[in-house]
Amino acid sequence: xxxxxxxxxxxxxxxxxxxxxxxxxxxxxxxxxxxxxxxxxxxxxx
Amino acid sequence: xxxxxxxxxxxxxxxxxxxxxxxxxxxxxxxxxxxxxxxxxxxxxxxxxxxxxxxxxxxxxxxxxxxxxxxxxxxxxxxxxxxxxxxxxxxxxxxxxxxxxxxxxxxxxxxxxxxxxxxxxxxxxxxxxxxxxxxxxxxxxxxxxxxxxxxxxxxxxxxxxxxxxxxxxxxxxxxxxxxxxxxxxxxxxxxxxxxxxxxxxxxxxxxxxxxxxxxxxxxxxxxxxxxxxxxxxxxxxxxxxxxxxxxxxxxxxxxxxxxxxxxxxxxxxxxxxxxxxxxxxxxxxxxxxxxxxxx
Numbered sequence: 001x002x003x004x005x006x007x008x009x010x011x012x013x014x015x016x017x018x019x020x021x022x023x024x025x026x027x028x029x030x031x032x033x034x035x036x037x038x039x040x041x042x043x044x045x046x
Numbered sequence: 047x048x049x050x051x052x053x054x055x056x057x058x059x060x061x062x063x064x065x066x067x068x069x070x071x072x073x074x075x076x077x078x079x080x081x082x083x084x085x086x087x088x089x090x091x092x093x094x095x096x097x098x099x100x101x102x103x104x105x106x107x108x109x110x111x112x113x114x115x116x117x118x119x120x121x122x123x124x125x126x127x128x129x130x131x132x133x134x135x136x137x138x139x140x141x142x143x144x145x146x147x148x149x150x151x152x153x154x155x156x157x158x159x160x161x162x163x164x165x166x167x168x169x170x171x172x173x174x175x176x177x178x179x180x181x182x183x184x185x186x187x188x189x190x191x192x193x194x195x196x197x198x199x200x201x202x203x204x205x206x207x208x209x210x211x212x213x214x215x216x217x218x219x220x221x222x223x224x225x226x227x228x229x230x231x232x233x234x235x236x237x238x239x240x241x242x243x244x245x246x247x248x249x250x251x252x253x254x255x256x257x258x259x260x261x262x263x264x265x266x267x268x269x270x271x272x273x274x275x276x277x278x279x280x281x282x283x284x285x286x287x288x289x290x291x292x293x294x295x296x297x298x299x300x301x302x303x304x305x306x307x308x309x310x311x312x313x314x315x316x317x318x319x320x321x322x323x324x325x326x327x328x329x330x331x332x333x334x335x336x337x338x339x340x341x
Contacts, residue, residue, distance in 0.1 A: 008134055008271045015130030022124020027113065031124065032087035034112045035096040035104040038080055038225070042108060042201035043097050043212035044236030045228040 057143050057308060064092065065146035069100030069211075078219025089125065091132040092145035093261050095205070097212035099219075106132070107183060107261045108208070111198035114187040118194065129264055137272025138265045141255055142306030147207045148255055154247040162250040169296045171257045172304060178204065179260035200260060202232070206240040214240075251294040255306070266303035274324045276301040276309060282319035289315055 022028060040046060054062075068090050071081035081102050089106040096104045106129055113122030132140060141148050155161075162168075178200065186199035201208050213233065216222050246253035255262050269275065278289075278300050289300040289311035297304045300311045300320050309330055312320045321331030 004271055008273065011130060011268075011271070012134050015127045015134060018123045018127025018130065020127075022122075022127050025120050025123060027120065027122065027124025028087045030113065030116055030120075031089065031104050031109045032084065034109070035086035035101075036080070036082040038097050038212075038216065039108070039198075039201070040225070040228055042198055042205075043095065043208045043216070044202065044233045045213060045225060046230050046232045 058149075060143045061146075061149040061152075064144040065094075065149055068092065068094040068103065068146055069098060071100045071102050074099030074101075075215065078216060078221045080216075089128050089132075090144075091136060091140040093147045093205075093207050093259065094145075095201075095208040095210075095212040097208065097216065099215055101211070105207075107205070108198060108201050111183055111187045111200060112196065114184055115191045115196040115198065117188065118191045130268075133265050133268030133272060135273050136265075137269040137275050137307070138262065138303070138305060139272070139274050139307045140265055141259075141262050142308050145255075145261075146211075147259075148252065148306070150210075151247040151252045151255055154244060155251050157248045159248060164251075164294065164296050168250070168256065172296045174257050175259055175263040178258055179263040183260045203235070204239060204258070206236075206243040206254060209236045209240040252306070256296060256304070269301070269303045269305065275307045275322070276305055276311065276320060277323045279319040279321070282317045284317055284319075286316065289320060 074081055078099060080097060080099055083102070085102050086096060086104050088103050089109050090103045091106065093107060094101055094103075094105050096108055106125065109125045110122070110129065113125040116122075136144070182200040182204060187197055190197040213236065217226050217229070243254050243258070250256070265272075290297055292311055292314035293300070293305070294310075295304050295306055300315075301307070307322065309322050312322065312330060312332065315332070318332035321328045323329060323331075
């Protein structure tokens with residue numbers, strides 16, 4: 001296994017772990033709560 | 047020799063399909079309302095405003111800023127993890143093939159006017175996007191998070207995709223008088239940024255993508271280790287620079303952080319050293335040519 005493949009695999013596992021942790025700590029729910037409302041500030045309406 | 051078929055290139059079709067898939071809530075355009083289903087807890091890989099009436103999922107950059115803004119309460123594991131996975135699997139193939147705003151920029155560049163070619167100046171300007179990522183997408187939201195004030199600074203002050211897909215499309219709907227009443231100085235500023243960016247894209251290839259996009263900056267940091275993308279066989283490469291000359295992005299070599307993996311360099315390489323790969327699998331290379339003419 002090359003160094004690049006090893007790094008990619010390690011980071012992939014870290015990414016997957018972060019997503020799982022994020023779902024567990026309510027991160028996905030936060031994304032949903034924000035995305036289902038029109039964010040007037042985000043689109044420049046003040 | 048097989049006869050070449052006419053029609054859009056596969057990459058262009060992928061760009062179109064991605065734009066349609068990201069914005070598949072077609073009813074939203076007719077009703078002037080956004081989708082509010084559970085899919086919006088997931089981010090798409092490309093820049094696509096979640097306040098667009100058609101958007102069926104969240105924008106990763108908007109979600110990142112909001113996650114940073116909420117980081118005083120909970121760490122931004124979910125969005126950072128998603129960005130890491132997108133970057134490692136697809137890298138800047140996302141910019142080249144899966145970003146609706148990238149598609150729009152490429153279509154604008156087809157307007158026949160005198161073009162601004164890449165140069166030493168544009169090579170310096172590409173650093174701007176890393177500054178915008180650090181300041182507007184991370185530092186300012188984090189600073190205001192300490193004061194318990196959510197401020198998605200990139201979305202609020204810069205993002206032209208949000209202005210176009212979110213604000214303009216919503217404001218154009220006759221039923222959104224309430225939103226129209228909210229327009230003020232900030233909207234005028236954002237509209238000016240949008241017009242400037244779109245105008246720049248007519249003259250310079252993917253001007254927003256090259257110089258301003260923080261999402262491109264994130265993916266470019268992971269581009270060298272991404273699974274999918276244009277790769278150069280170092281044993282064949284003679285360093286002739288044919289790939290750099292044919293490329294319209296500010297690359298130093300095919301497949302670097304600035305490369306959006308369009309594959310234009312594959313046929314330009316005289317040594318047949320460049321291919322489009324998923325790990326060790328060659329998807330497109332000198333021996334597996336693209337089957338259609340470019341659009």
